[in-house]
Structure formats: C-alpha cells, structure tokens
Amino acid sequence: MEYLLKNGYVVDPVNKIDCERMDIAVKDGKIVESVDESKAKVIDVKNMLVMPGGVDLHSHIAGSKVNIGRLFRPEDHYKDYEVKSGVRRSGVGHSVPSVFTTGYRYAILGYTTVFEPATPPLKTLHTHDELNDIPIVDKACFPLFGNNWFVMEYIRDGKLEECAAYVAWLMRTIKGYAIKVVDPGGVEAWKWGITSQDFDQEIPRFGITPRELVRGLIKVNKMLGLPHPVHLHCNQLGMPGNYKTTLRTMDAVKDLAAGDRPILHLTHVQFNAYGGVDYLSISSGADAIADYVNKNPHVTIDIGQVIFGDTTTMTADGPFEYKLFNLLRGKWANSDVEVETGAGVVPINYSRSNYVHAVMWCIGLELALLIKDPWRVFITTDHPNGGPFTEYPRVFSWLMSKKARERVLKRIPRLARVRTNLKDIDREYTFYELAISTRAATAKILGLNNKGHLGVGADADISVYNINPKEVNPSTDYKMVRQAFSRAYLTMKDGEIIVKDGEIVAAPVGRTYWVNTRAPKDVEDVVIPEVKKRFEEYYTVEFENYCVPESYLAWSAPIQPLEPAG
C-alpha cells in the first residue's frame, strides 16, 4: 500500500525539520523517498501538523499490578466505558483502562509506541499476555532488577561478570527490553515490614547499599550493550526532602559515564523532587534537580506530571504505597513477588485545593521547563500514577502556554505558589520541542532507530494533528492545542491508517520488542546452571517453566544489543 501525505507542516527533529511544508511518502510500511502519485493514495493534510507517531517510554499499561488496579477499582470503569462498534472491541476506561481501550486511546492521541516500564520477571508471562491484547501500538516491557536476590548477591560478592550473565539470561528468557530498578533494596526491606530505605544504607540481610546496586547494574548495562540506559525509580519516592536523594543518586554514577550516551534514566522525577521536611512544608526541589541535569549530560529524566482528578497510583515501590495508604486510608493492594520485587496500588484523587498536590503539580512542569535540553527530558504522567495518559494533551498545553499555567496557578493555594518556582518561569515549549520530548528523544533513548522520526527508512508511524502551526499561537490558543492533540486527524502505523478524524478504523497487532541479550558463553555456561540449582530453594516454579517462549508474543520483534562499550 502506498500513501502520500501532502502539504502538511512536518516536524521531524531528528532530521532537523521544523514546521516545513513537506510531503511524506509511505510504501510497504516504511517512509520512502517518493511514491508514484498516480498510484498512491493521496491524503491532503494541508495546514496540519505532521509528526512521527508518539513514543511513550513509561506507562503502566500491562501486567499484574495494572490488573490489580483494574480489578479492585470497578468504580474507575462505571462512568467511562466504550461500546463495541466496527473494529472496536468494547471496554472501560479512565485511569486503569481495559487493554483494547488502552490501544485505541493511545492511537487516537497519535501515539504508536508505548512501553510498560516495570514487570516482575516471575510474572512476565502475564505482562506479555496483556501486551499481546493491546492493539495497534508497538510495545515492550522492562523487567525489574533492583530488589532481585541473584543481582544483590552477585554485586555483594563483586561478581559483576556473573551478574551480567544472569541479567542477560533473564532479559532474553522473559523477553524484556531494559534494566528497570525501583526503590533499590527498599522493596526487599519492605518484605520485612521496613518502609524506608536510604541510598547509602545497607539493604537488610544482603550486605550492599542501593548505591552499590545501582552502580553495579549500570556497569552490567554497559557490558551487555543494552539499547536503553538503566531506568531508575529512586529511593525515597514521595517523601518530603527527597530531592537530595535524587541528587545523590545522579552524582553517584557520574564517574561511570563514557562518551555522550546517557547511562542513567531517572523516571517520574516529579515524585522524587521534593524539598521541605514534612508534608506541611513540602516545596519544590525541581530547580536543584534541573540545575544538576543541565550541567551533567549522563542523565535523562521523564517528569511524571500530576493531573488534578481521580487516578490510581501503582508501582513496584510497595513500601511507598503502604505509606500512601496510611495517609489516605482508602483501599490498598500490595503484592510482594518472591525473590525479585513487589508492587502496591492505591487510588488517589489529586485536588487543586490540596497544598501538597498543588506543589506536586508545579514540580512536574518545572522540571520540563527548567531543563534546557529537550533531548533529555521527556513528558509523561507515569500513567496512571500522575494521571491518565489521555490527559497528555493537557500537559502539552501547560508546557506551551504560560497563560494556561497561570489559569491553574490562580486556583491553587497561595503557599503552593510561594514554595515553588513555576510562577516565575516564562518559557513555553514550541511544537519542535514537544516533538522532541514525546517522539524523537524518547525513541532515541530507547534505541529505536526506526521510530521517532520521518526520515527515509523509518517505520511509517505518523500522526497528523488538525492544527496549523503557522496560524495558531500555542501560547494563547492553548485550548486548541489541547483539543487538536486529543484526537489525531490521522494516525498511521506501519503504513496502515489506524485513526481517521479521531476514530479507530483498523486495529492490527503491534510488535513486542525485546533484547536478545547475551553474555560471554564461558561465563553463561557457569552461571546458568548455578541459577538453575538455586531455583528450587528460592522459587516455587521450575526453572524450565520460568521462560516466556518467543512464540508466545503475538508479534515478536527481537533487537540485538548495541556493541558493548567495553
């Protein structure tokens, strides 16, 4: 099938194209130099914005804790449901949408790639089972390593090569994409009822600190040549004053950087950017963090923006969720996973008039606005922790319009304005920067060379928005920005039209990416039998049954690791 998208204003930062009138040619699922206009289907997108399909690197869409969220929040579903129609399966929505609805709604936003950022290895067959059911978007999942007994023991014993072999085996066996670390050591501590873990405090019964754990895994990441840096959710999430832990964490691995490829991605940093000493005095630590990130290129972040309204928090950070439960005293789910990690789920309603929530709201935007390099700061809501992904366009409008921010700032508690920096920030994102932060940069940091841009050879994942960048001033017309980005005029995936004028017209299967990681054979030949032997003592499943066969994935898309750095 050949297409020609004519006359659109193309924004393609990878190829340095900024709102230029250009035609995009598509053939056999890829962007090509040109097509025969007489044979191709011509779509006139005059005066519209044409971008690569959105690439969301951190969104909780599939797996055990997401399903716990769906199950115990029927109230999340009652008011927001989708009727079966045409190619669309029915479903329910809001903060924990059912799988079909998830795929459709992302496509309607013009997103074509979405990664699940945290999967407990033992439960990753489940994650893939759900990912298989999410239509349209390409996806992947990040296995959790930060509270893993094998990893902690290898690092404690200084056995980094063996650790790398274990990680390589695990990554390819369960079809994962990147090393995810959540509250390093803290979830293991929580399994003994301890709710706080400091970055430099020994993890109970394992003899190493989170600092050593994170450093070890970054070295392992380099050894294995994984396409994405270690993806880290810092210790002390949610705690007033935690910005200091975040700074310490970033600084702790600075010496491991080599070259200009970032070695650490900090996720949903808003939740880890608090000043103050308690919730009465909580303030913004975003400026200190932005300052550090601006000066230190070894780190990338995503913001984890808060949206006012009802949503569901869910994370592998079980101890944090227990603490949140004690603050809110509503429902609470916890799910510790043997040997590896845990999870917690707690509903929350972020309120404009709540001082703490208002401060949180400011901080996310501050991070995006104070960090100068849009290639290193990505827009997320840590869906659904900060808010549902369907609210991304609202975040875009806040970033692109000081006026839009002021409308909200006017209505939050005065003290929240005083103890944050947002009111003093004038910067407004351009469409170009938006495209970097939501497409070009995220694809790049994930190592997805065929995504996030519209150059020849790229996957034909394209989104067209009915907004004229030459006529619309996002600074004042922020409502139009929000509306336009809420319903793509056209979304194309692998050269197939998925969304037409905000409606789903096709729902093909998307890819599941995973990295076919390997360590040196002589090390693997020693490590894997060792791991197998300890399975019986540690786990309650057979070593053989731990594997997720490649055939299980609806559309398996393995990626070879990069050339290892050393």
Next chain:
Amino acid sequence: MVKFTLLTGRSLTQGVGKEVSKFSEKYIQEVSTCQIDSEDLKILNVKPGDCVKLTTEYGSVVLRAAASTLVHRGSVYVPYGPYANILIGTKTGGTGMPNFKGIPVEVEPAPGESVPDIRDLLVKTYGRVK
C-alpha cells in the same frame, strides 16, 4: 426429626472421584453420603450406612449416613454435588453467592427408603432426559 446445621464442602474423595467421572461409583458414593457425629447418630437412632432424609426450606433428599469424628455436634456435612444442591437455595443477597454452608436442616431416619441413583435424581428434579 432433629434440627441440624448443613455444611457442604470439598472432600478429597469427591475431588479424586470427579476426575474419573461424575458417574463413577466413587464419586456418586461420596456425594450421596452425609457425615454426622457418632453421638448424634445415636440420638437419631440411625446406624452408619442407613438412609436418612435431609430437609431444608428448599428441598428434601435421602442420603446415606456415615459416622464422623470430624463434624461438630449438631452439624451434618455433605460434599459438593447434585445431592447437596437439592437442599441449597438461590438467594444470594446481592452477592451472587448462595448459602452453601450453615443452613438449617432437619434430619430424620428414612428406613425403607433408598438413596436415589444419580441419573434418577437428575431426571426427576430437572426433567429433559428420557
């Protein structure tokens, strides 16, 4: 006629038996037998192996009595199955779950009666089959 509390539940034999077939000797025997404390049996004037008639507000069925040391005084235990379900009602109180345990039941000796064959029980209660 003595008032008891009816409990229904799983038993290993019921579980093992159903894997062969619900028409197997083992399964039918297990699910058509009710367990009553030995002292209670004496009061009822029933010997283990005799037939007893159980009646709840929902229905009545004849079962084989067995002596048990596991069952509370005043309780009668019947494994899950079509016999037990004659005695169970469908009120769920908005929960979807009927009352399978702790139901008031009257137990009386049923001399001269016999435990119905499983097929006969099904056809008599639900029809359909010739």
Next chain:
Amino acid sequence: MKVINAVLCPGCGSLCDDNEVYVEDNKIVKVKTECALSASKFLNYNKERNTKPLVRVDGQLKPTTLEDAIERVARMLVEAEYPLLYGWSLTSCEAQKKGVELAEEVGGVIDNTTTVCHGPSILGVQDFGDPTCTLGEVKARADLVIYWGCDPSSAHPRHMRRYSSLTKGKFRTPEQRKVVVVDVRKTATARNANLFIQVKPNQDYELITALKMLLQNEEIEEQEVAGVPVEQIEELAELMRSCEFGMLFFGLGLTMSEGKDRNIDAAITLVRELNKWTKFAIMPMRGHYNVTGANQVLTWQTGYPYAVDFSRGYPRFEPGDTTAVDVLSRGYNDATLVVASDPVANLPKDAVKHLCSKPLAVIDPHMSLTAFMADVVIPSAFVGIEEEGTAYRMDGVALLMKKIVDPPEGILSDVQILDLILKRVRELKKGR
C-alpha cells in the same frame, strides 16, 4: 517410554509445575506425584470421557457431526436474547479470551465459577484492597501460617509442602514455622496444626472482630466469642502480632457462610491492621487450576473479573444481577453455553432447574452431569494434557500448561471449538 518433566497439573489452584509424566504410545502410563488429585487427573482423565459430538433427539443424546453441533450452538446463541456463557475455570486463558469475544458478539453475560466460590473474596478486595504476595514469599519468610475456613489436605494436598508450613525457604525452615487452623470442624489439616480453633458455623465475622479488638488492646467482655474461649483468641492474636511474617490463607468457609463478602472485608482489614505491627498477607485458596486465569483475562479485557454482561454492548458488572445464580434463578437468560465446568453438579437446585428449562449446550471433555442434561454436547481436549495453554496460579503467577499427548482423533481444543462457533455466529448475524 519417555518422561516429560516440569509438567503443570491441571488440578487445583496450587498449579504445581514439577510433575513427572511418563508417556508411551501417546498414553500416560505413570505419573510421579505426591498428590492424589493430581494422580487421579493424569491417570483417569481418559477413562470415561465423551469423544463424540452429541445432540438430544426425543429426550436422548445421539451422536452427530461436529459441523452440526457447531451450527446448533451458534444458532442457539444468535437466536437467544440473553444467553449465559458459564464455566471457564477448567480451560486455558486462550479459550477464556474466546469466551469473552463470543459473549460480546452475542450480547450475553459471561460468568465463571468464581461466582459460587471466591466471588465474595473479590467483592471484599473491591471494597478494601488486597495485601498479598506470591507463594514463594510465604516459603521464604513465613513463620506463621493460618488456614482459615479451608482444608488443604482435602482440596490442595501439596500446598503446605510446596509453599508454606512444611517447606524450607531461604530464611525459614519448617521447624521455625507455626500453623494455625480455624475451622468449624477438625479437618485433617487441623489435626496437624500447632493451634486449632473451632469456630461456630456462621460466626467467623465475630471471631475476626474479636481478634481486631485484641490487636487494638480493647477488652473483650464475653467469656467466649463464636464458640471460642477468649484465652484461645488471645493466644492467636499474640501469635499474629509477634510473628515476623504471617500468612492468612482462607477458603470457602469464609466466602460461603453467613456474611460472605463481609467476612472477607473483615479478614482483609484484619490483615491490613496487622501490618502496623508486622508483615502480614492474605490469599484466597482458589479451587480450580485456572479460575484465577478466568478472573485475570476477564479483568484486563473488560475491567471486571466475573459476571460480565454485554447486553448493552459494553461490559457491565452487577453482583446480584449479572451473577450466574441470580441470572438463572430469576430466569433472565434464555439459553446457556457451558464450557469447562459442571453447573448441574455445583449450582443450587432452582438455578439448575432454569438452566435445564432452556436451550443448553456444553463443551467439555467429560460426560459431566451438565452434559448429561444438555441439548448439544461438544467434546474437547484436556488443557494441560492434550492441549497447551496459559493458566494462572492462585497467587497470580502465570504459567504455560504443556501438551503431553495428542487428543483422540477428531477432538478439538476449546479454543478451536469456540473459534468455529464465533465464525458461524458472525456469519449468521450478517445474514439477519
């Protein structure tokens, strides 16, 4: 003869995956297992199964072709205004997904055996949440294991040896663990417990309340609660408060007796409270090997774990209204498809009466009691023996069931059968 290792047992919710099965000439000849249920499953599955599609003619089941059977089932579903699709717990997730698709296509209601099993547990979770863990956490850390209203020696024979009191974990040996059983009768499990508490039938809620009171240092003025002397309740409260990791496994003793979901509310909040003093978790003892899978699949595809109604074109969940026993006893449905379950054996009389008064089709490898009463019966393959598929253990861990032998000639899997029905249903709908 060849041996197949790491075989998952399609038996109970323990989903043990370490069975050794010996196969010769496409037949299972031996199985190495400590479990009577498992042995029975693997060795008896083929003894008295149904291998022919059947249709009821003049009151009797007669053989027919697969094509005819599929046609009849498809017509039944399309012609019904509100069909019930029930069962699902003894088949693979792949088949369960087909079930959801089919229910959505025909605008019916899909429910699984949770509805008469741990439905109340899910209602409790929806009220208060779920402080839980995977079974390996119990193995690794638990020094106190409580079995409340369940009897693993009968229904989950290897549970204690594999996951809890009788196993050795990284931080705990069996000698370092205590077992408490709370039940209305002294079960086999109770006889081997460190502490057995015999609670009066229908008074678990009161007993849990008493425990909560003691944990909060309140005085109990009675001499006994729920038939249990207060000294014993105090002993249990102290055990719970002073352990390092406590695990509460519970069963149908709580979900089925008076209070039902309120009993679970109480149990969940009890465990929540215990986390103030120590680490404590709770888990339901799921009966069938893939009832958890049915909940998981239904939840991620529709948002709700059981009793999902599609009559308005979108998923709706109303316990008491869309739950199978209520649907049947009120006569809402006008046709039923039963897959991998035996409601005639398991549901109350009046529900079964209505079930049998309307068109009834069954897909099952066994000649179940429901098949015995049905209008159409389609034989299927056994998941985990003749067909591979995904299943979820009681703690939510997903595992792949293996195919060990081929099914008999002509017997399809549940997935294949449902697929054929779905195709035909769509054709018939187009034609209308």
